[in-house]
Amino acid sequence: MAREKEQRRESPIWMLADENLQDVLARLPDRVDRQSWCLVCKKFLSVEAAGRKYVHLMRPEILEPVLRRYPQIECLDLSSCVEVTDQCLAAVAKFTSSRLISIKAIRTKGFTIAGFRSLVECRFLQDVDVTFCTQVGDAEVIALSELRHLQKLKLDSCRDVTDSGLSSLSRCKGLRILGLKYCSGLGDFGIQNVAIGCQRLYIIDLSFTEVSDKGLASLALLKHLECLSLISCINVTDKGLSCLRNGCKSLQKLNVAKCLNVSSQGIIELTGSSVQLQELNLSYCKLISNVLFASFQKLKTLQVVKLDGCVIGDSNLSLIGSGCIELKELSLSKCQGVTDAGVVGVVTSCTGLQKLDLTCCRDITDTALKAVATSCTGLLSLRMENCLLVTAEGLIMIGKSCVYLEELDLTDCNLNDNGLKSIGRCRGLRLLKVGYCMDITYAGLASIGATCTNLRELDCYRSVGISDEGVAAIASGCKRLKVVNLSYCSSITDASLHSLALLSDLVQLELRACSQITSAGISYIGASCKHLRELDVKRCKFVGDHGVLALSRGCRNLRQVNLSYTAVTDAGMMAIANMSCIQDMKLVHVNVTSSCFARALLACGSLKKVKLLTGLRIALPSGVIRQLENRGTRLRWMEKAP
CATH class of the missing domain: 3.80.10.10 (Ribonuclease Inhibitor)
Incomplete structure (x- = not known):
């Protein structure tokens, strides 16, 4: 208290009215920044509470205190609560009836018609x-x-x-x-x-x-x-x-x-x-049929056309190009009959194209990519998973010309380090998928890390050439990454997780079957990645209780975890179950006793979905299963070999 009084005397910020401080807070759109601002002092905390209009609640038992604390709530999200009872909705009506505009209760259970009648008392509800x-x-x-x-x-x-x-x-x-x-x-x-x-x-x-x-x-x-x-x-x-x-x-x-x-x-x-x-x-x-594409000549206003899974010929694509001159997005995923000639025909006419999806168009080659690179230099999104006839040279052309790309999916393409270096020119890249690309190594990833500093999502699923050095290069350069998938990258070790721990914004991490990962590596993540929501360590056989305990202490926002085929035992199970936000767990073939499963599942009040071995259906007391189902938890029983 004495320290706070001293700060008031020294800093002119205490002379500002609450309205001025609320104006300052309004200029902080990032949630993390707002949370940090609130921790400065009690006054900042009270100002934030007095002006807050949106609340996303994680636990229904604290609903009434939250409604009391934030008297100006207009938008309430209860979707992270498994059970929302009639009493909860009555409390919402009691405290917000004259202000509430929006309420979300996606996938929630527990309320009846009585609760809905209470909700109607919020007479200004719009959403x-x-x-x-x-x-x-x-x-x-x-x-x-x-x-x-x-x-x-x-x-x-x-x-x-x-x-x-x-x-x-x-x-x-x-x-x-x-x-x-x-x-x-x-x-x-x-x-x-x-x-x-x-x-x-x-x-x-x-x-x-x-x-x-x-x-x-x-x-x-x-x-x-x-x-x-x-x-x-x-x-x-x-x-x-x-x-x-x-x-x-x-x-x-x-x-x-x-x-x-x-x-x-x-x-x-x-x-x-x-x-x-x-x-x-x-x-x-x-x-x-073909007759439709001829009519596209009259559809001058069309900006988005999606034809996924349809049969299309080269001439039809050319008709789309010549007719839909304002076309901004074209999706041809899994279409039959898409060839170089068709792609050339459409992109040379629709030069303002911003999004192009060629997923599984297996007949296209570098000829099509050359036309895209030449004609559509303003392209923002390109998806071409499983285009096996495209070579690294074609991808290099894309990197050189389409420098405004924000999304690029090259899963299962013939991408190598030279291609990645060229793609590094796309400094605005936010999503990059290079799964099943066996020829990329540290050299390619280093170029991405050096230039693509805005990257938010990286998918390297089964790209076995990726090493700890490559992950380190990405983590040091792309500090704003939120989603990382390194599943089946068998060469990476705990050193990679030590590098990924630098990513303070990380919310989703997939490490399935990374066999050299241990609890020590997971502990790095638990200590640093406070905003982590989803973690998949299935088949990481050296991940056990030590790593899980670190997660339970540090990652308090964790909502989804896959621990199947790990070394987790009763101690780790209880640690995860006691986390207040956990909603989805996959627990097939873990070293957890049936009695611990019963205690843990009941203790996890926020649980919405859980995957278990079929044998537990008999081992668990029927009362436990019934209570979970009544609470709204969806149980999935799997018959899986050990």
Whole structure:
């Protein structure tokens, strides 16, 4: 206290009003920076609490104290809580009823219709997300329909919602965004009522539902509809799409991927009207034929075209290029018939292309890459996994010309160190995938580490030439890395983990089957990587309790861990189970007793998913399994050889 008083006398910052300090805090968008700011003194902490409007809660038992501490909360995320009870929702209503605008409870269990009725007391709610809350049904949706200010509602995978519940939403006149993906209990009647009542809807997702042409036709009433997603709606045909053309004049994005009964004719009829589509996804639509690509000559407004898994010829790609002159993104992943001539035809016309996906287009060669490098110098994303005919020379051309690349996927390509050195010219690179590239070594990685300082994600899966020196070069240069995958890089040792411990922003680390990794290396990570959320050390046989204990002490944000086939015993198991944030554990073939499993699984209150050996289904007390399932934990039983 004396020290704080002394600081007040010496520093003019104490003369600033709370409003001035809140303005300073508002200029710190990074979460880590904000946390550091709050630790300066009690005044800074109180100022932050008084102005905070968003809270992501990890444990429901502290909900009420948190709501008391932050009196200005407008957005509340409960998605990291396994169980959200009716009492929790009642507390939310009690403390935030006049302010709460947004609430997310993705994959949570525990609440009933009573909790939802409490939630409706937050009368200014605009955004509700209960995706994967399988207990939500018609009664809950009817309760939500009382929210007159509701603008966004996501009910994805709420399979008990039927037409009866959906029809009640017609009272929400201001509804603008509606997510119904995987709501398999829905039919046309509910969709029709929503279309009649919610005239301001501009985004609707009906993917994987039973909607048919009749329900789709009713969407023509939505004059403001901009985005429509119908993935795998097998009851939708060309007739339904043709009905849209008379009403949805503002439609900009259409996704009919995997709609098996949609053909070229339906797309032509829809786009033949005054509809000005900007994005079109036809992935895995088997009835798409050559006649459609000729119609692309008229679609001058198209900026995104996705044709993954379709059969496309060279002439069709050229038609896309000559017609869609504003094209910014083209996805041809796993397409049949894509050759050099087709790629040349499209990229030489669409010189403003920013994203190109050629994944598994196995017939393209350096000729195609030369055309990309020459014509699309502003390219931001290039994905070409498993393009085996491309050589290092072609990749060198990409590195020399496409210097603005931010995403590059060269998994299973003929990449070598010279190619990596050329790619090092792309100083804005944020994602680099070089898995299954057997010829890259320290020399190539050193060039990336020296220049690509903005790199956030690096995937070197099964690139066996990578050594500790290469990892050190990356870690010392790319200090902002958040995601690293070194699985099956069998040459790396604990020295690599000592280098990776320099990455203070690391959130995801995969080390599967890195057989030389030990608990000592994991301890380095536990001591330094405070923000780590996901760790995979499956088949790291020398990782045991010592490493796991270090993780439990240092990585308090760890949410997902794979310890299968490691040397972890009861002590390590209990250490992980007592971590407050852990949500997903894979524990196949670990040296843990059945009694410890029972104690640990019950102690882990945040657990959402766990993978166990089938034999434990008999060894664990039935009461333990029942309690876990009632709590909302998903148990996956695996039959795996030791």
